[in-house]
Amino acid sequence: MGFLFLFVLTQVGGGAPKKQEITIQLIEFAFKPNRITLTKGVPVELKLSNKGSVTHEFMVYAPPKAGMSMEELEKWAEEKSYFKGVEVTVEGAGIEVVGKDIFEVEIEKGKSVEIKFTPIKAGTFEIGCHLPGHYEAGMKGTMVVK
Ligand SMILES: [Cu+2]
Numbered sequence: 001m002g003f004l005f006l007f008v009l010t011q012v013g014g015g016a017p018k019k020q021e022i023t024i025q026l027i028e029f030a031f032k033p034n035r036i037t038l039t040k041g042v043p044v045e046l047k048l049s050n051k052g053s054v055t056h057e058f059m060v061y062a063p064p065k066a067g068m069s070m071e072e073l074e075k076w077a078e079e080k081s082y083f084k085g086v087e088v089t090v091e092g093a094g095i096e097v098v099g100k101d102i103f104e105v106e107i108e109k110g111k112s113v114e115i116k117f118t119p120i121k122a123g124t125f126e127i128g129c130h131l132p133g134h135y136e137a138g139m140k141g142t143m144v145v146k
Contacts, residue, residue, distance in 0.1 A: 023047040024127075024141075026056040026107060029134050031127055034141035038119050046115045050107040056129045057106045058115075060143050063126050074130055078103050082125050082143070089116040104130075119145045 020042050025032040026049065038044055048058050062080035064073050081103035090097045090105055092113035107113055127141035 019043040019045055021045045021047070023049060024058075026050045026058070026129065026139075027052040028054065029129070029137035029139040031058075031129075031139065031141040034127075035144070036127075036141070037144045037146065040119050040122050040145050043116065043118045046117075047112060048105065048107055048115065049112040050109050053109050055106055055108050055131065056134065056139070057104050057131055059104045059128050059130060060125050061103075061128070063124060070130070070135065073128075073135070077128065077130060082119075082121065083117065086117055086120060090114070091116070122146060 020038055022036055022038075022044065024036065024046065036046075050056050059077045060082040061077040062082075064076055068076060083100075083102050085100055087098065087100050088102045090102065090113055093108065093111035095113070105113060105115060122145045125143045125145070127143050128135050129139040
């Protein structure tokens with residue numbers, strides 16, 4: 001019995017990393033870094049820190065088609081959200097939300113939130129802030145899940 005107990009403790013406390021912790025800063029008008037790579041199936045704690053002087057938002061969605069208008073892109077980002085059907089927890093800046101239909105997270109200037117989820121779909125996705133003028137000014141990035 002003693003041996004079994006120790007074995008269980010070792011499994012919980014050690015071994016391979018069981019989560020991926022990444023921080024992205026949001027500024028005018030960029031995500032830093034603007035490219036992140038995640039491992040499928042390993043829980044992610046993604047900290048979003050708004051270091052800018054205005055509110056920014058974070059969305060992740062399938063790569064848009066060439067020539068989409070911002071209006072089309074907005075609809076696309078919602079429909080093709082990476083988080084569609086994925087349980088996501090958003091914590092911080094006085095809020096805690098758990099949901100399967102989260103597609104955008106807004107972060108006020110100076111605030112940070114943490115998004116927790118487990119990536120289940122592999123591929124390359126776009127990160128974007130669609131607040132007026134931000135995306136056009138270059139506020140986008142790439143999320144790769146391998
Ligand atoms: Cu922005």
